[in-house]
Amino acid sequence: MRVDILRVENLTKRYGDFTAVAGIGFTVQKGEVFGFLGPNGAGKTTTINMLTGLARVTEGSAYLAGIDCVKETKRAQKLMGIVPDESNLYPEMTGYENLDFCGALYGLEGKERRDRAHELLQVVGLQEVAHKPFAAYSRGMKRRLTIAAGIIHKPEILFLDEPTTGIDVESARQIRKMLLNLNKGGTTIFLTTHYLEEAERLCGRIAFIVAGKIVKIDTTRGLLEKAQRGQTVQFSLSKGSERAGEVLQAAFPEYDWLVVDGQTLRVHSGKAIDLLPIMEVFRDNSLALYEARVIRPTLEEIFVQITGGEQRKMRAGGGAK
Amino acid sequence: MKAWIAFYSIFRKDMRNYYLKPPNISWGIIFPLAWTLMFFVRSQSPVDIRSILPGVMAMSILFGTTSMLAVTITFERRSRSFERLLLAPIDLNILMLAKTSGAILFGLLNAFIPVVFASFLINLAGINWFIVLASVFFLAVTSTFFGLLIAVTVSEVFEAQTFSNFFRFPMVFLCGLFVPIQNLPPFLRPLSYAIPLTYGADILKTAINGEGHLGMGLSFLILMGFSLLFFTISTKNIKEKWIY
Numbered sequence: 001m002r003v004d005i006l007r008v009e010n011l012t013k014r015y016g017d018f019t020a021v022a023g024i025g026f027t028v029q030k031g032e033v034f035g036f037l038g039p040n041g042a043g044k045t046t047t048i049n050m051l052t053g054l055a056r057v058t059e060g061s062a063y064l065a066g067i068d069c070v071k072e073t074k075r076a077q078k079l080m081g082i083v084p085d086e087s088n089l090y091p092e093m094t095g096y097e098n099l100d101f102c103g104a105l106y107g108l109e110g111k112e113r114r115d116r117a118h119e120l121l122q123v124v125g126l127q128e129v130a131h132k133p134f135a136a137y138s139r140g141m142k143r144r145l146t147i148a149a150g151i152i153h154k155p156e157i158l159f160l161d162e163p164t165t166g167i168d169v170e171s172a173r174q175i176r177k178m179l180l181n182l183n184k185g186g187t188t189i190f191l192t193t194h195y196l197e198e199a200e201r202l203c204g205r206i207a208f209i210v211a212g213k214i215v216k217i218d219t220t221r222g223l224l225e226k227a228q229r230g231q232t233v234q235f236s237l238s239k240g241s242e243r244a245g246e247v248l249q250a251a252f253p254e255y256d257w258l259v260v261d262g263q264t265l266r267v268h269s270g271k272a273i274d275l276l277p278i279m280e281v282f283r284d285n286s287l288a289l290y291e292a293r294v295i296r297p298t299l300e301e302i303f304v305q306i307t308g309g310e311q312r313k314m315r316a317g318g319g320a321k
Numbered sequence: 322m323k324a325w326i327a328f329y330s331i332f333r334k335d336m337r338n339y340y341l342k343p344p345n346i347s348w349g350i351i352f353p354l355a356w357t358l359m360f361f362v363r364s365q366s367p368v369d370i371r372s373i374l375p376g377v378m379a380m381s382i383l384f385g386t387t388s389m390l391a392v393t394i395t396f397e398r399r400s401r402s403f404e405r406l407l408l409a410p411i412d413l414n415i416l417m418l419a420k421t422s423g424a425i426l427f428g429l430l431n432a433f434i435p436v437v438f439a440s441f442l443i444n445l446a447g448i449n450w451f452i453v454l455a456s457v458f459f460l461a462v463t464s465t466f467f468g469l470l471i472a473v474t475v476s477e478v479f480e481a482q483t484f485s486n487f488f489r490f491p492m493v494f495l496c497g498l499f500v501p502i503q504n505l506p507p508f509l510r511p512l513s514y515a516i517p518l519t520y521g522a523d524i525l526k527t528a529i530n531g532e533g534h535l536g537m538g539l540s541f542l543i544l545m546g547f548s549l550l551f552f553t554i555s556t557k558n559i560k561e562k563w564i565y
C-alpha cells in the first residue's frame with residue numbers, strides 16, 4: 001500500500017528574472033528513499049530550501065502529511081529533519097552539546113534529550129569524541145553529527161542535501177550505511193546528490209533535475225534497465241594512434257566511436273559489444289592496445305540517454321545565471 | 322511549554338557561548354568601568370557624581386547591548402548556524418526574544434556596574450530603586466531591539482559595529498544626559514525627542530535626582546512603543562530578507 005507523505009505541485013522559484021526551479025511536481029511515498037539527482041546548479045538546494053521553509057516559494061504548493069509547507073511552515077517543520085549541504089552546527093560547542101541543543105529546539109525534555117543524544121552519538125560512531133568541540137571534528141565526523149542532529153526528534157521525513165559530497169570515501173560509505181539503516185527503521189528520506197552511483201545504491205526512486213526542471217522520474221530499477229541496455233568500452237592505445245578512430249569506425253559502422261584523445265578511444269552501442277572482432281582489427285592494423293575497459297555510464301551519459309539530448313536544449317534555453 | 326524549552330536552551334547557549342566568555346565579560350565590565358572612571362574623575366564634588374550617574378548607566382546599557390547583538394546575530398548568520406534556528410519549529414517572535422534575552426540581561430547588569438562604584442564614593446540614599454530598575458529594564462529592552470534592528474540590516478560583524486557607532490554617539494549627545502536638551506541648538510531639539518535614549522535617561526534622572534522634565538508614565542509608554550517598533554521591523558526584515 002502506498003501512502004504519499006510529500007506532495008509537490010508546480011513548485012517554482014524565481015530570483016528576479018532567473019528561474020532556479022521551474023514548476024516541478026512529484027510525490028514522495030512514506031518509507032521510501034527518494035533521490036533528487038542533478039548536476040551543480042540544477043536547483044536541488046533551492047528545492048529543499050523551499051520545502052523546509054528557508055526559501056520563499058514563488059509559485060506552487062507542497063504538502064507534508066497533509067500540512068501546507070508554505071502556509072503552515074512551522075507545523076510542517078516539526079515533521080522534518082534537515083541536513084544541509086554545509087554543517088551548520090555550533091563550532092565552539094561539543095558534539096554532545098550540539099545534539100542536546102538541537103533536541104531542545106524541537107521541544108524535547110531534559111532527560112529524553114540527553115538519552116537521545118547519547119543514543120545518536122553511538123549510532124553515528126562519535127561517542128569517543130562526544131565531548132570534543134565540533135570545530136575539531138573532521139569533515140566526515142561533522143557530517144555524521146549533522147545527520148544525528150537532523151534525526152534527534154525522530155522526524156517523519158529526513159531531507160539531506162548532498163550528504164556525501166566533499167568527504168572521504170570511508171565516511172561516505174558509513175553515511176550511506178547509516179541512511180539505509182535509518183530508512184529500514186521507517187524514516188522516509190529525501191536526498192539530493194550529483195552522484196549517480198549513490199542514488200543507485202540508496203534510492204528506490206529517482207527524479208532527474210536539470211536546469212530547474214524534472215526531466216525524468218522513475219524507479220531506480222527502471223532507470224538502470226534502460227541505462228544498461230547499452231555498453232561503453234574504452235581502449236587505451238600507444239601514443240600516436242590517431243588513425244585508430246577512422247579505422248574502427250569503418251570496420252564497425254554499427255557502433256558509435258569516439259576519439260577521446262590520441263591514446264584513448266571509446267565505443268558505445270545500444271547492445272552488448274563483441275570485443276574479439278575489435279581486437280583483431282587492432283592487431284591487423286598494428287595498433288598497440290594496452291587496455292580495454294568497460295565503463296559504467298556516467299551521469300552525463302545517462303542524462304543524454306534518458307532525455308535524448310533534451311538536456312542540452314534546456315540548458316541553452318534555461319536562461320543565464 | 323515546548324517553546325519554552327527551546328527559549329531557555331537558546332538563552333543558555335548564548336550565555337555560555339558568548340556572554341560568559343572572558344573577552345565579553347571583561348568587555349562588559351571594563352567598558353562601563355571606563356565610562357564611570359572617566360566621568361567620576363572629572364566630577365568636582367560628590368553631588369556631581371550623583372548627577373552624572375543616570376548618564377553613565379544609560380551609556381553602559383546602550384553600548385553593552387548593541388555591541389553584543391552584532392556577535393550573537395550577525396556572526397551566527399554568517400556561520401549559517403542561524404539557519405538552524407529558522408528551520409526549527411519555533412515561532413519567529415519567540416525565537417528572536419530568546420536570541421535577545423541574553424543581551425537584555427547583559428545590559429541590566431552593565432547598568433549597575435556604575436552604581437556599585439558610585440556607592441563607594443557617595444551616599445545613594447533617597448533613590449527610588451524600583452523605578453530605576455524598571456527604567457533600566459525598559460532601556461535595556463529598547464536598546465537591545467535597536468541593536469537587533471542593526472544586526473538584521475547588515476551582513477558583516479564589522480558593519481554592525483560601525484553602523485551602531487554611527488547612531489550611538491549622536492544619540493548620547495542628543496539625549497540630554499550631558500548637554501541638557503534646552504541648551505542644544507533649536508534645530509537639534511526635535512531629534513532629541515525622536516530617540517528612545519532621551520526617555521530612558523529622563524526617567525533615570527527623575528528617579529535618581531528628581532531632575533527629569535518629562536512625565537514618567539509617558540516616558541515608559543514611549544520606550545515600550547520604540548521597543549515594539551524596533552522588534553516588529555526586525556522580525557519583518559528577517560522574514561523578508563533572510564527567508565529569500
Ligand SMILES: Nc1ncnc2c1ncn2[C@@H]1O[C@H](COP(=O)(O)OP(=O)(O)O)[C@@H](O)[C@H]1O
Nearest residue numbers: 015020038039040041042043044045046047321
Ligand atoms: N539567492 C540566489 N539568488 C540568485 N540565484 C540563486 C540564488 N540561490 C541559488 N541561485 C541559483 O539557482 C540555481 C540553482 O541553485 P541550487 O539550488 O543551489 O543548485 P544545486 O543545489 O542543484 O547545485 C543556480 O543557478 C544558482 O546560481
Ligand SMILES: [Mg+2]
Nearest residue numbers: 044045085161
Ligand atoms: Mg546544492
